[in-house]
Amino acid sequence: MRAEKYGIDCSKGVLNRGNLYRIERAMKKAMRGEDITVGFLGGSITQGCLSSTPETCYAYLVYRWWCETFKESSVSYVNAGIGGTTSQFGVARADSDLLSKDIDFTVVEFSVNDDDNEHFLETYEGLIRKIYGSRTQPGILIVNSVYYGDGGNAQAQHVRIGKAYELPCVSMKPTLYEKVLDGTYTSQDITEDNLHPNDEGHGLMAEVIISFLEMVYSELKAGREDTDNQLDVQKMAPITPNGYENSVRYRNDCGSVVTENDGFTVDTQPQNDIREIFRCGWTAEKKGAKIGFDIEGSCIGVQYRKSVVQPTCIARAVVDGDLEHAKLLDGNFKETWGDILQLDTIAEHLPYGKHHVEIELVETHDDDKVPFYLVSVIGS
Numbered sequence: 001m002r003a004e005k006y007g008i009d010c011s012k013g014v015l016n017r018g019n020l021y022r023i024e025r026a027m028k029k030a031m032r033g034e035d036i037t038v039g040f041l042g043g044s045i046t047q048g049c050l051s052s053t054p055e056t057c058y059a060y061l062v063y064r065w066w067c068e069t070f071k072e073s074s075v076s077y078v079n080a081g082i083g084g085t086t087s088q089f090g091v092a093r094a095d096s097d098l099l100s101k102d103i104d105f106t107v108v109e110f111s112v113n114d115d116d117n118e119h120f121l122e123t124y125e126g127l128i129r130k131i132y133g134s135r136t137q138p139g140i141l142i143v144n145s146v147y148y149g150d151g152g153n154a155q156a157q158h159v160r161i162g163k164a165y166e167l168p169c170v171s172m173k174p175t176l177y178e179k180v181l182d183g184t185y186t187s188q189d190i191t192e193d194n195l196h197p198n199d200e201g202h203g204l205m206a207e208v209i210i211s212f213l214e215m216v217y218s219e220l221k222a223g224r225e226d227t228d229n230q231l232d233v234q235k236m237a238p239i240t241p242n243g244y245e246n247s248v249r250y251r252n253d254c255g256s257v258v259t260e261n262d263g264f265t266v267d268t269q270p271q272n273d274i275r276e277i278f279r280c281g282w283t284a285e286k287k288g289a290k291i292g293f294d295i296e297g298s299c300i301g302v303q304y305r306k307s308v309v310q311p312t313c314i315a316r317a318v319v320d321g322d323l324e325h326a327k328l329l330d331g332n333f334k335e336t337w338g339d340i341l342q343l344d345t346i347a348e349h350l351p352y353g354k355h356h357v358e359i360e361l362v363e364t365h366d367d368d369k370v371p372f373y374l375v376s377v378i379g380s
Contacts, residue, residue: 028220039079041108041109050198051202087124088379090110101138141212147194250379293377298348301346313363
């Protein structure tokens with residue numbers, strides 16, 4: 001195994017054992033030869049960025065472990081990773097991209113996309129509560145990736161949620177990153193950019209996760225099972241204000257929320273894959289173009305394209321006419337690696353109810369290369 005080659009102690013990666021009843025239930029279902037579905041929700045690492053093929057991504061390798069361990073079961077694979085996205089978007093798309101697939105087990109991986117702060121503690125709790133309380137009651141494994149340059153991640157926030165909901169958490173920080181720090185290998189051995197694993201890094205990441213799953217399976221076969229004392233999230237008081245659990249995403253197929261449109265063009269191209277992220281939105285390129293929405297909730301986010309093809313337009317988002325707290329939506333992306341689906345919070349913890357959102361192009365240029373692309377508005 002790669003982990004043994006590098007002297008990695010996978011047991012150090014277990015930050016919280018949690019209650020294993022749901023994961024054991026998925027395993028017992030597979031042991032009986034019943035069909036199961038395993039899912040993966042996260043950012044670019046889960047998507048497989050910098051793995052040479054989809055089959056060398058950590059998520060696919062973990063899926064293969066389920067297939068090889070439970071040969072009598074037909075195991076389906078759902079990879080719902082989208083690069084450059086956070087748990088704030090994850091909770092808004094969890095139903096369509098993950099839970100609609102009737103999953104039995106899922107990995108959740110957003111620790112290098114979320115920031116280490118209270119905002120993402122809240123969005124992550126909303127995501128976990130949504131998955132935890134979903135109809136199929138899937139087993140959940142929280143996975144913490146890491147920046148290999150400095151060890152940064154949102155692990156502290158995510159583990160707080162894991163412990164509050166008695167969920168297992170494993171991390172690459174005390175396992176893979178520790179071996180970078182002690183000189184066992186360099187970060188370049190497992191990642192080209194100090195973030196996204198190469199094939200070797202994906203393999204090591206998969207082994208840390210598989211080591212935990214093998215521990216669960218060994219205990220299950222030995223008759224040491226966790227009891228069904230899972231929490232009822234509907235009755236459990238959240239540890240944050242929990243403004244994001246019931247997030248709803250509005251695109252151009254939700255016309256009832258659009259109250260005005262002067263200069264924005266509806267994008268009618270179909271979205272055939274979850275990673276075709278610039279679909280079903282609106283474009284505009286003339287200064288003064290304006291679109292309005294009535295959004296129900298207390299927290300509001302706007303998704304738009306930041307483009308490496310520059311210059312492009314800048315818009316302004318105003319909630320309930322409050323110009324003093326307007327937010328600029330700059331479509332110009334300072335990085336060079338590609339366009340990104342940007343999600344900006346434009347209002348948080350307002351009184352719950354219907355709020356008016358107005359988005360207007362306030363800066364355009366004669367040589368703009370691409371139009372402003374408004375992808376969606378999210379109400380929570």
